[in-house]
Amino acid sequence: MITPGTGKTHMVAWLLREILEEDPVAQVLITAQAHPAVDVLRAKVEQEAFKDIPEARRPLAIRLRRANSEQSDHLVQDEPGSEQQVTKSLLENTIGQLEAAAGRLERSGVQADWLEICRAMLKDLNTKDASSAKEFRELVKRSASITYSTTGDGDLAALADEVTYDWAIVEEAGKAHGFELALPLCLGHRWLLIGDPKQLPPYRIEDYQKAVSELDATVASLEGLEGVGNLLDTELLHSWRVRTEEQRREFGEYCKKWLKLFEQVHSLCAFHEHDEGLLTGQHRMHPDIGELVSGVYYKGRLKHYTRDESTKVPHADILHRLAEPGELKDKAVVWLDLDPAAVDPRAAENAVPKYRNPAEAHALERFLRSLRAAPDRRLNLAVLSPYAQQVGYLREKLNTPHLREALGEAGLTLAPDPRRSRLEGPDARRDGFFTVDSFQGNQAQIIAVSLVRNNTEVAGKGLGFLVEAPRMNVLISRAELLLVLVGSWDFFRDQVSHVSRKPEEETKLQHLAFAVDQLEAWFDEGRAVRIRGDLKGFDAPFRLA
Template identity: 30%
Template sequence: MREPLSIDLGRGRYNDDGGDLKGNAPTVIRDMLSLHPFYALQGPPGTGKTTVATRALSRYVTLEKGARVLVSAQSNFALDNLGIRLAEELSEGIGKGQILLLRETSELRGVDKVDERLIPHTLPQLTRKVVSTIQDTLGKRPGTSGRPSLTSGEAALAQQWLERVEADQVEISERIKAGANLVLATCSMAATITDTVRNPSDLFDWVLLEEAAKAWPTEVVTPLVLGVRWTLIGDHRQLGPHRESDVRAFLTSLAGHGNPDVKRHYDARESYLKVLGLFGELFGTQRARPPHSRQVPPLGSLEKQFRMHETIAEPASRSFYPKEPAETDLALGLPVSFLTTHSTANEPHRVLQPAFLEGRPLVWIDTAGRPDCADQGYWSNPGEVELVDRLVTDMRPAPAKLAESDAPGSLAVLTPYAAQVKLLNQRGALRGRVHTVHSFQGREAHRVVVSLVRSTVRGNTLQSVGHVGQAEVINVLMSRARHLLVVVGSLEHFAEYGGTDWRLVTDTVKRFGKVVHADDWT
């Protein structure tokens, strides 16, 4: 997987016009299904990678009768998001009994972590359904609807089955597990799938891993070893493995260690970090196609986004998804991005109050110079809490109700710090809508308000803005909104002391968005 090459074995089998799919999604699906044994797909924010994965899996299980696929992800949320789409896409085949979808669950937690829409596809529910169907069918009187007339021998056998089916639920469950076309399991759950299987290498014809860039290498490997063909889907420009920065800091701290055996780990830190950032390394070391060879670099990127209004998309796309080789828009002095916006994303937010929001998809409320908006250690900013609370309270039309997370007008408040989350959640208009940036990756809202918190110069970039200066954190903060994004923070502080990524983001905001100083509003 360091420098992968695959062979195109599709031979036109998976060619399709993509139906209603836009951009390069039809080509990506064809490549994903045709290239063996490996394919990796980068899905920038809002590009519909879940839709692409759903269509590819649906086409595969429809065309490849009897094939078995393991779908895995690092988190229950990402797995269920894809699983729900699969259940909807394949509902006809599932209803006719042609496709069996199984959502694996932990014996300890049961279905507690599973979306309620997938509970019918868990093993206990599927087992009960089979048992109930057998009991209903065999328990009917001969000749009635649903049960044909039987010979005396057949009737005796049916009665034996009826008497044993309740006691044989373990065997029924094992048969369901062995026969499922599509198995959904988190990376950790995938480790238990082989518990009762003698030859695990023959389990699955295809393993597809969502959120691959967020998984630790051990989490990536766990599901992959269960199949003979692999697809990784993710985005290395968004948040990586949990506590990845701690590993980097630990390896750096070994620089002056007196023990030479320990010091060797510092010397090898680059190779360790390449393994930790496995998904990103795939795209950073692309190989050219060997001459006169059917082998091709099995890498793809989705190039059209459908989530964000094009104005909202400008900072993230230009900062984190530049064309390669790099191009500069000479008129703007900004990088050109390979990521474009579909016209359907440009729906107006229709917020009329506060007045400065009207007709503006991207707004920065600048707190520079306001003493009441100074950050406080470890890390909170009460002044920004006041501004965010007033902004949301004054919004007209008001945000959608909290339970209506997908409704027009849905609102989320994001911040990088847990202490700020706590303060924000104490306000009635905000309670339940506030999230850390890490907890909101993979999600979206029609309206998003971001509280940046940091405002004081303390030295270098790390000391002045902390982990908010990391490209992946900035990218996620700036790419969750569909129709309205409001950033609350000191524009000058992040432009001057936030590092090169924030400088480019703030330059783009100035160019395409509206900057309102908090003094002019309040």
């Protein structure tokens, strides 16, 4: 189990080097659900773990990436590390060595044959019908010491009948569905699953759980299909029909539990391993941000290596050192505060379309314009929200050339879109503003979170899916130097006022109650700060009923 800021990518990169030093002929599959996660780990391996190894002595590594509708096959083939590029490089190096050897000694017949064959394959490499080059490419793909791929890549699936790996390492395994993990796990003799069951589960897991709850209706619909022939598993349908109601209920609960495959595997391992395979030393976040995350979501188990162990003073490189506004001096946690909707209706959320809060966007823009980095430093910034509608609104209103220019002059840049692959060029329209789901596994020096919810619902009923602990955990653990929470403090405090703080009386809202208590204590101590959101010049847009 990998908690926020513990350097999982660094750990995996150096573990990979150790595996290959211990067993130079080992084959390792490095995989993740999404391309960016694979690319980040690959860069860490190449630029850190193997940086002191000469290129010629590094283990053979390839990057599988089947072209999609938005990428030409030519671009994918030319990607550094691709099957095509690695094969070309091997042939060029071999030709160079054979030619150099011929300059020193008389070339043997075998060397002459090899040189001719390599030259022919290199010439035919881009020709699909050239069988010799194709066979050599396949040999390279099957022989690689390190294979990088997404969990469901078509090229990886094509290797399933020909290759098995000594290790299958899955990054961000907690975000992957079981069917996405099936292929890499089947290919690996040993597994290393990296993830955090306390962060976001697989995408749209609620829809899958709902489907499992409606198996009776699904079976009835399948039985009513016509013209499907052998495509329908009638034996499976019959086995469902002969089950008792109790057996069906138990089967449904079993399926719901195992839909979160990583969480289940982790719980089984934790039963046998006291520390649950938990990495607890965080090296990324300012210790105040780390303590907030640790206390609310990990029972205080994280150790903070971003401060002096004896004095508890944060390390100099973990301080944002913003020159303005002055209220932020020595603060790593800020609440940009708006009135509750009951006091100022302008600050209320828009429920249609669900959900967005224009007042938060306005206050955040004015706050961002007030920031000034230290003269000798540039900081990157990402704005997150749990609601896609709010992210779209923030991008529309804030991601403008004028604001980007103002931020640049203040020493700030918008964080690049982590979903952009190496094959894509820069696109400022996609930078800086993200949903929590799209930003998990990434970080920025400054994170601003637009919480959106602000309404007149009774206590405990107005927070929507902010009650989901994994979502809030990800939101507040992305910041390295400064965390800015944008919302109505009084609204959030009132929403959790009735919640029991007793650990044995755990509820869905308890994590928010702990967070509110911690922040309120820090406000009183001066360790964190509440800043009044500036709504000057704000006119609430027309609200749909």
